Amino acid sequence: MVALKVGDTHEAVVIEGVNRSHIVKYAGASGDFNPLHHDDGVAKGLAGYPSIFAHGMFSMGLTGTMLTDWLGPVALKKYGVRFSKQVWPGDTLTAKAEVTAVAGGLATIKVTTVNQNGEAVVEGEAVAAAG
Amino acid sequence: MAEGYEFPVDRTQVMLFARSLRDIRPEYSDPDHPATKAIGGMTVPPTFVQCSAHWEPNYALDITRPRILPGKDARPQREGGGGGGGLGRGLHAEQHYEYHHPILVGDTLSVTMRPGERWEKQGRRGGKLLFSESITEYRNQDGVLCVTARSVGVQTERAVEQ
Numbered sequence: 001m002v003a004l005k006v007g008d009t010h011e012a013v014v015i016e017g018v019n020r021s022h023i024v025k026y027a028g029a030s031g032d033f034n035p036l037h038h039d040d041g042v043a044k045g046l047a048g049y050p051s052i053f054a055h056g057m058f059s060m061g062l063t064g065t066m067l068t069d070w071l072g073p074v075a076l077k078k079y080g081v082r083f084s085k086q087v088w089p090g091d092t093l094t095a096k097a098e099v100t101a102v103a104g105g106l107a108t109i110k111v112t113t114v115n116q117n118g119e120a121v122v123e124g125e126a127v128a129a130a131g
Numbered sequence: 132m133a134e135g136y137e138f139p140v141d142r143t144q145v146m147l148f149a150r151s152l153r154d155i156r157p158e159y160s161d162p163d164h165p166a167t168k169a170i171g172g173m174t175v176p177p178t179f180v181q182c183s184a185h186w187e188p189n190y191a192l193d194i195t196r197p198r199i200l201p202g203k204d205a206r207p208q209r210e211g212g213g214g215g216g217g218l219g220r221g222l223h224a225e226q227h228y229e230y231h232h233p234i235l236v237g238d239t240l241s242v243t244m245r246p247g248e249r250w251e252k253q254g255r256r257g258g259k260l261l262f263s264e265s266i267t268e269y270r271n272q273d274g275v276l277c278v279t280a281r282s283v284g285v286q287t288e289r290a291v292e293q
Contacts, residue, residue: 014153015153022151022153025150025151026151026152028147028151029144029147029148029150029151029182030148030151030181030182030184031181031182031184031185031190031192031193032181032184032192032193033192033193033194033195034192034194034221035194047220055223056222056223056226057178057181057223057226058151058152060178060226061151061152061176061177061178061181062152062153064152064176064177064178065152065153065154065176067177068154068156068176068177069156072170073156073158073159073170073174073176074170074174074233076177076228076230077229077230078227078228078229078230079177079178079227079228079230080225080226080227080228080281081225081226081227082224082225083222083223083224083225083226124227
């Protein structure tokens, strides 16, 4: 377990160059076969997007690997995010964490994942055992 | 309107899901690794419960799943046209988990879902936005609540502008 204090930070590049194979693999593993994430015909034609894009949960899951690589796989008590921007094929994602409070043995951690342009794609908060 | 189903936490499924997130830590696949033994057995990634979709009856976003009509011969229903709120204009807006008790490989989870709040807002990027929440609870074979998940979906009037 990692001993956490206010101001501690951690970050990791969680994926370089998202490609369609990554997205399709996530679809198969998770069971989410929404065609917006693998069928350009649906994404462009029916829904009006420039192409398919990754599942929000793919970005949240990748962001989760930054947290578990840092804190271990059983430290999290809460983990929640808002999907701020879509992740497109070609994007590179960096997940960042900062401890904003520690109380009662629990650390509150601000979580932000940005794309290669520095735009937030996932923003949220985790609570973990403070160690 | 809670409806329940069982979700067995299978070792292969956990490995596949972890790999799809480029995560190869041993606690998700290797029962004999010291790191796995140190935490009491193989566990699952923080977002793993999403895989319950495979076991959810009539899960709308598995559009090619063969369907069996109740009371009819066992044959696939028409494919596609899932009709769920998530297709087309539907997007996942938020996802939140609370972890109450560890999930271990080999658990059989009971899954119950209920609708939460619904609200409407005028969006800057996609016209009128209709939000709806669903709350899912995952209990293990001993009846212990392991995870509470809150999902927020949004229906947009047009494609979200980038």
